[in-house]
Amino acid sequence: MAYEPIWMNSGEKLNKFEFVKMQKDGLDVIRDIIETYSKTGYDSIPEDDKTLFKWAGVYEQKPKDGYFMMRIRINSGILNVAQARALGEIAKLYGRDLMDVTTRQAIQYHWLRVEDFPDIFKRLEEVGLYSYEACGDCPRTIVGNPLAGIDPDELMDTTSLVDEVNDFFLMNRDFSNLPRKYKMSISSNKFNNANAEINDLALTPAVKVIDGQEVIGFHAHIGGGLSAKPFLARKLDVFVRPDEVLKLAVGVTTLFRDHGYREKRHHARLKFLINDWGVEKFLEKLEELLGPLERSGEDRTEGWQAAYFDGVHPQAQEGLNYIGLNVPVGRLNADEWLQLADIAEIYGDGRIRTTMSQNILLSGIPNEKVDEVLEQPVLERLTPFPKHFMSRSVSCTGNEFCNLAIVETKERARRVAQYLDEHVQLDEKIRIHFIGCPNACGQKHIADIGLQGALVKTPNGMIDAFDIAVGGILGPNARFNKTLKGRVKGDDVPLVLEQLILFYKDNRIEDESFHD
Ligand code: SF4
Numbered sequence: 001m002a003y004e005p006i007w008m009n010s011g012e013k014l015n016k017f018e019f020v021k022m023q024k025d026g027l028d029v030i031r032d033i034i035e036t037y038s039k040t041g042y043d044s045i046p047e048d049d050k051t052l053f054k055w056a057g058v059y060e061q062k063p064k065d066g067y068f069m070m071r072i073r074i075n076s077g078i079l080n081v082a083q084a085r086a087l088g089e090i091a092k093l094y095g096r097d098l099m100d101v102t103t104r105q106a107i108q109y110h111w112l113r114v115e116d117f118p119d120i121f122k123r124l125e126e127v128g129l130y131s132y133e134a135c136g137d138c139p140r141t142i143v144g145n146p147l148a149g150i151d152p153d154e155l156m157d158t159t160s161l162v163d164e165v166n167d168f169f170l171m172n173r174d175f176s177n178l179p180r181k182y183k184m185s186i187s188s189n190k191f192n193n194a195n196a197e198i199n200d201l202a203l204t205p206a207v208k209v210i211d212g213q214e215v216i217g218f219h220a221h222i223g224g225g226l227s228a229k230p231f232l233a234r235k236l237d238v239f240v241r242p243d244e245v246l247k248l249a250v251g252v253t254t255l256f257r258d259h260g261y262r263e264k265r266h267h268a269r270l271k272f273l274i275n276d277w278g279v280e281k282f283l284e285k286l287e288e289l290l291g292p293l294e295r296s297g298e299d300r301t302e303g304w305q306a307a308y309f310d311g312v313h314p315q316a317q318e319g320l321n322y323i324g325l326n327v328p329v330g331r332l333n334a335d336e337w338l339q340l341a342d343i344a345e346i347y348g349d350g351r352i353r354t355t356m357s358q359n360i361l362l363s364g365i366p367n368e369k370v371d372e373v374l375e376q377p378v379l380e381r382l383t384p385f386p387k388h389f390m391s392r393s394v395s396c397t398g399n400e401f402c403n404l405a406i407v408e409t410k411e412r413a414r415r416v417a418q419y420l421d422e423h424v425q426l427d428e429k430i431r432i433h434f435i436g437c438p439n440a441c442g443q444k445h446i447a448d449i450g451l452q453g454a455l456v457k458t459p460n461g462m463i464d465a466f467d468i469a470v471g472g473i474l475g476p477n478a479r480f481n482k483t484l485k486g487r488v489k490g491d492d493v494p495l496v497l498e499q500l501i502l503f504y505k506d507n508r509i510e511d512e513s514f515h516d
Helices: 016-023 028-040 047-056 081-094 114-126 159-169 242-259 270-290 334-347 367-374 410-423 490-507
Strands: 058-060 068-072 078-080 098-101 107-112 139-144 182-186 201-210 213-222 234-240 311-314 320-325 331-333 351-354 360-366 393-395 432-435 449-458 461-470 482-489
Touching: 016 047, 028 047, 028 114, 047 058, 068 114, 078 081, 081 098, 081 107, 081 114, 081 334, 081 351, 098 334, 107 114, 139 159, 159 182, 159 242, 182 242, 201 234, 201 242, 213 242, 213 270, 234 242, 234 270, 242 270, 320 367, 331 334, 334 351, 334 360, 334 367, 360 367, 393 410, 410 432, 410 490, 449 482, 449 490, 461 490, 482 490
Parallel strands: 139 182, 182 201, 393 432, 432 449
Antiparallel strands: 058 068, 068 107, 078 351, 098 107, 098 331, 201 213, 213 234, 311 320, 320 360, 351 360, 449 461, 461 482
8 A cells, every 4th residue: 555645744845846756756757768768869858857867867967968877776786797797788888888886886877878778777677786766865775885795894794684675665666755865874894884874874783682692783873964964874772683674774764754854955864854853752753653672782883994995805704805906986997897797707706896985896716816816907907906095086976977066076086196196105095085066976074085176266267176174084983074274276186185195294193094
């Protein structure tokens, strides 16, 4: 039975987009794309429907002349070889060979046309992958521990839990009209591999003694998110057993759906409801919905490794290794990707894993095969032993393709990292993130050095510039970085960062790291 959309009669003023969503469920646009727009072409798509294309996982690409970008959701970032090959083939056939790894472990294509979508959807579905609801006001890609199942630092393998929650919410019309986007993470890794604090709902490793037995489960954190008003997720006083994860996720999402704000788009994320209600009231409402919940146990998050894994590392399974590759600013071509799929099949466990730092892991490599894998030509550029600054550079899409961007980011981030690697010697890896507008897809707030695109006026007109913020970190001491005074012209960024890092190098006290 369909649920009652209680906000429609709540008396709350609704923003314009809510009326578009009331006229048509975002999921209906997928059928219209397949049956109609793919045949009638770009010019035939009504504007309202174009805004609903997000539910199909696609956005219009800049400059809105008929091309689209598409995100593919990947549970925990873990793909099998058949899935990886299908993704590479789609990039070759339709996406001009370009593949971006996003900060939510998705693969993003560019240059797609609406005529291509039915075949892309079909190719994805054949291998159990979807772009549906990778964007839009709905539960999006569920991020997780890319090392799930092979991780010496996880309390339990969370692969099937992420799949279970994903399968419940994907294309579920009871949850396809939320007030705004909704992001979940589920990980049992002790070093916060899924960046818990910046999700609407995050499950992190915990244990609790219940009836004399130590039970492995999760703690829940709610209301995290970035953009112009960033919030760190706050801990709910609950302990969640693995078999209750889905129930909790349904409860939290239901409260957001029914009580989240729908008046202003920029004030609609769950974080604003949590900020007003507080976690205690939220928990009361959750227990009214779900019945009594177990109180917290003992946290098992020990630190934060920012989802970086470069190098060769032993797995939980004796004699096997995973290899963390650097994908400079998350961009690779389809041939490189397909070569990685071949390596995964020939030498590894047949898995390719994407990380929230926009990188890729190969896994299941036996000790005796490691050297052979390291000699593969594709690992020359996608190296497991990257230079320091290139290894820690993250960038959003920027104005090359994104309609919301104020400045170019991706190529600039790559050039800045290259410059710093050539000019600065440092025994520490500093994380540098670029974003092209306040929406923060490149997660600027959690970087050691975060750069946000802006414009400055000069005698020759407006030019690209950046606000610079320092000191972001997640994990037990989580905090967002703080913006420094002044705005730096785009061309001056390499020199300014060089000076900033050298000042730190010359003045740091013993054992101090950049985020201290
Ligand atoms: Fe586009 Fe802004 Fe997101 Fe960058 S941060 S991809 S510019 S919306």
